[in-house]
Each structure stands twice: as structure tokens, then as C-alpha cells.
Amino acid sequence: MIIAGLTGGIASGKSTVCGFLRDAGARIVDADKIARAVVRQGTPAYDEICSYFGGTILQPDGGIDRERLGDIIFNDPEKKARLDAIVHPRVFEQSAHMIDRIAVQAPDAVIILDVPLLLEAGMEKDLAEVIVVYVPETLQLKRLMKRDGIGEKAAMARIRSQMPIEEKRRRATIVIDNSGAMETTQRSALAVFKRLQKKAAPPFAGDPTTA
Numbered sequence: 001m002i003i004a005g006l007t008g009g010i011a012s013g014k015s016t017v018c019g020f021l022r023d024a025g026a027r028i029v030d031a032d033k034i035a036r037a038v039v040r041q042g043t044p045a046y047d048e049i050c051s052y053f054g055g056t057i058l059q060p061d062g063g064i065d066r067e068r069l070g071d072i073i074f075n076d077p078e079k080k081a082r083l084d085a086i087v088h089p090r091v092f093e094q095s096a097h098m099i100d101r102i103a104v105q106a107p108d109a110v111i112i113l114d115v116p117l118l119l120e121a122g123m124e125k126d127l128a129e130v131i132v133v134y135v136p137e138t139l140q141l142k143r144l145m146k147r148d149g150i151g152e153k154a155a156m157a158r159i160r161s162q163m164p165i166e167e168k169r170r171r172a173t174i175v176i177d178n179s180g181a182m183e184t185t186q187r188s189a190l191a192v193f194k195r196l197q198k199k200a201a202p203p204f205a206g207d208p209t210t211a
């Protein structure tokens, strides 16, 4: 088994790359998905968020209005820190449970821990590799504005709330450049998967077929 962290900037292409890695056979632990699950109505995190941010961040059905909450926290570092303090420990705990379960089911698995804030949170220490999905900031901004249908100001606030992507690239052990065509990124992802797979299940030393 091998556990590699995967990160990048907002809209740099983490989900896109994880899709390619999943198709290749990797097991993905998706922190964004877990972060959505741990704040569902009825959870302790939901209650904490409601009591700190108040009713204005709720939709009529009682669920969290994510667009509204995003507008608040990406423009107010103190509120962002508060939300992070409520959500992150739960996300990390759930991620660890998921990894434990995969380790039991599939001891040779290539596990990808997809965490946008991996480096900001200092989670890279125990990981075999840190994969950074990289695009230059200008392209990141363009893709983010297009995907989320938001203006430059809102997009830049989101980008600025994270560690600069150039810094993430410097800290990576593996960089996947996603500034070209999807097919190019897919080929890079496949090559990375093969490299990780070899590390996850090294060939048996006495096996002549692997010489």
C-alpha cells in the first residue's frame, strides 16, 4: 500500500486528475466530499456553524447555503479560521478512518488523499509523495471564473485564501502540469499511477518474471 497526498490550488484540476487516477485503479479519499458530509444537518459541526455564523447562512430547507458561507469566509480570514477549526479536525479524522478501511480491504492499494489544503494544514509529513496539480495562476483564475460563474474579485479572494500555487509546486515531490490538453494530463496521471503502483507492491525478489 502507498498513500500519496494530492493537492493544488482552487480549480487547478485536482478533481480532474483524481478522476484519471481513479480510472487507472487508485482509491481516492476526497476531503472536499468528506467536508460536505460532516456539516450535514443534524451533525455537531452543523450546529457549531449555525451558532457561530447565524441563520443568514442557511437555505430555506435548513441546509447550509455554501455560496453564501463561501462569500463570507473567503473575505474574512478570522471567520475562515473559525470555519476551518470546526470542519478540518472532522475531515482529518474521517480521512484516517477511510484509509484504515482501504488498508484492510486492499493491502496493495494506491491511495490518493485529495486534500486542497494539505500543505496549508501541514499534513504532508507522513505521506510517501506529495502530488501537486499545477497551472499558472492566470489560468487558475480563468478556469475558476468560468467553472463557478463568478467575477474576478470573488475568484481572486478564493485564490488568495490559499498558499500560492508556485509555493505548492516547490513543495511537491511530484508535479502534474495541467495547463495543457486534458489528454496530456491524463497521460501524466497514468504515468504517476504506474510509478506509485510499483512502490505500493514492489515485485517479489524471487519472481523471475519480474526481472
Ligand SMILES: CC(C)(COP(=O)(O)OP(=O)(O)OC[C@H]1O[C@@H](n2cnc3c(N)ncnc32)[C@H](O)[C@@H]1O)[C@@H](O)C(=O)NCCC(=O)NCCS
Pocket: 009, 010, 011, 031, 032, 035, 065, 066, 067, 069, 070, 073, 080, 083, 084, 087, 088, 091, 115, 116, 117, 161, 162
Ligand atoms: C466555504 C465552503 C462552504 C464553500 O463551498 P463550495 O461548495 O462553494 O466549495 P467546495 O467545498 O466544493 O470547495 C471548492 C474549493 O474551494 C477551496 N476551499 C474550500 N474551503 C477552503 C478553505 N477553508 N480555505 C481555502 N480554500 C478552501 C478548495 O480548493 C476546494 O477544493 C466550503 O468549501 C467549506 O465548507 N469549506 C471549509 C472546509 C474546507 O476547508 N474544505 C476543504 C477541504 S478540507
Ligand SMILES: Nc1ncnc2c1ncn2[C@@H]1O[C@H](COP(=O)(O)OP(=O)(O)OP(=O)(O)O)[C@@H](O)[C@H]1O
Pocket: 008, 009, 010, 011, 012, 013, 014, 015, 016, 017, 032, 116, 143, 144, 147, 178, 179, 180, 181, 182, 185
Ligand atoms: N486540462 C484542462 N483543460 C481545460 N479545462 C480543464 C483542464 N483541467 C481541468 N479543467 C477545468 O477546470 C475546472 C477546474 O478543474 P477541477 O474542478 O478539476 O479543479 P479542482 O482543483 O478539483 O477544483 P476545486 O479546488 O474547486 O475543488 C473545471 O471546470 C475543469 O473541467
